[in-house]
Amino acid sequence: MRLRRLILPLAATAALAGTAAGPAAADHAWANYHWARTGTTFTLTLGDNVSSAWDPYLDQASTDWSGSSVLDTSKATGTVTNLKRCTPPTGRVEVCNATYGNNGWLGLAQIWASGDHITKGAVKVNDSYFNTSSYNKAEWRRMVMCQEVGHTFGLGHQDENQTNTNLGTCMDYTSNPLGPPSNVAPNTHDYDQLVSIYAHVDSTTTVGAAAASPSAAGAGNSRAEWGTAVRYSRDGKPSLFARDLGNGEQVFTFVTWAE
Numbered sequence: 001m002r003l004r005r006l007i008l009p010l011a012a013t014a015a016l017a018g019t020a021a022g023p024a025a026a027d028h029a030w031a032n033y034h035w036a037r038t039g040t041t042f043t044l045t046l047g048d049n050v051s052s053a054w055d056p057y058l059d060q061a062s063t064d065w066s067g068s069s070v071l072d073t074s075k076a077t078g079t080v081t082n083l084k085r086c087t088p089p090t091g092r093v094e095v096c097n098a099t100y101g102n103n104g105w106l107g108l109a110q111i112w113a114s115g116d117h118i119t120k121g122a123v124k125v126n127d128s129y130f131n132t133s134s135y136n137k138a139e140w141r142r143m144v145m146c147q148e149v150g151h152t153f154g155l156g157h158q159d160e161n162q163t164n165t166n167l168g169t170c171m172d173y174t175s176n177p178l179g180p181p182s183n184v185a186p187n188t189h190d191y192d193q194l195v196s197i198y199a200h201v202d203s204t205t206t207v208g209a210a211a212a213s214p215s216a217a218g219a220g221n222s223r224a225e226w227g228t229a230v231r232y233s234r235d236g237k238p239s240l241f242a243r244d245l246g247n248g249e250q251v252f253t254f255v256t257w258a259e
């Protein structure tokens with residue numbers, strides 16, 4: 001069976017993401033979505049729109065993901081004027097925090113794609129929860145920031161069961177970020193997955209291709225604006241939504257729910 005798994009085509013392997021029992025193979029891209037780039041490595045800009053309470057966690061996520069051999073992230077001054085929307089310009093990721101309300105979610109990652117190519121991304125962390133004693137903890141802030149930023153590269157979750165043993169990666173659902181093992185940072189499996197996603201080069205680039213005025217279409221904070229649920233976690237909650245914006249463009253919303 002092991003050999004059979006290994007020779008599955010990439011698309012079939014990706015479809016199994018989230019159902020695998022453990023980190024046996026790099027298989028948690030959620031589809032073929034990736035940033036287009038013409039070189040073998042690239043640097044993605046993370047726009048910093050976060051408050052001082054979040055800065056250390058954004059810095060940590062940037063450092064942690066830059067451990068990848070195929071990509072680096074660099075923090076830059078944010079361009080967002082409306083933190084509730086957190087609309088990114090084309091070619092980069094904007095990271096925002098705000099009191100988004102008691103709407104059930106701790107964090108969102110929103111990824112716009114044209115065909116298979118990611119064109120921009122947004123990360124939102126919800127202070128309506130992180131300001132409470134349950135979530136105002138370093139391990140929760142670090143894990144959620146790490147996970148939402150990870151989604152903007154094209155990574156899915158390694159596991160969507162909140163109550164099983166941690167896999168030791170921030171891309172694993174858990175109700176106990178400290179574990180052990182701790183789920184606050186990426187693991188080797190995540191870096192391997194990035195190598196797999198970015199093994200090819202494209203003839204164009206979507207990295208850093210800034211548009212003059214970003215479109216806010218798709219940058220919503222409520223379920224009604226996210227489109228159709230396309231993945232569900234072990235406990236039956238939707239973990240990924242897709243909305244068709246027309247002209248071959250889609251926006252995907254990954255949701256980290258509060259307990």
Ligand SMILES: [Zn+2]
Nearest residue numbers: 034036201202
């Ligand atoms: Zn490509």
Ligand SMILES: [Zn+2]
Nearest residue numbers: 147254255256
């Ligand atoms: Zn997630």
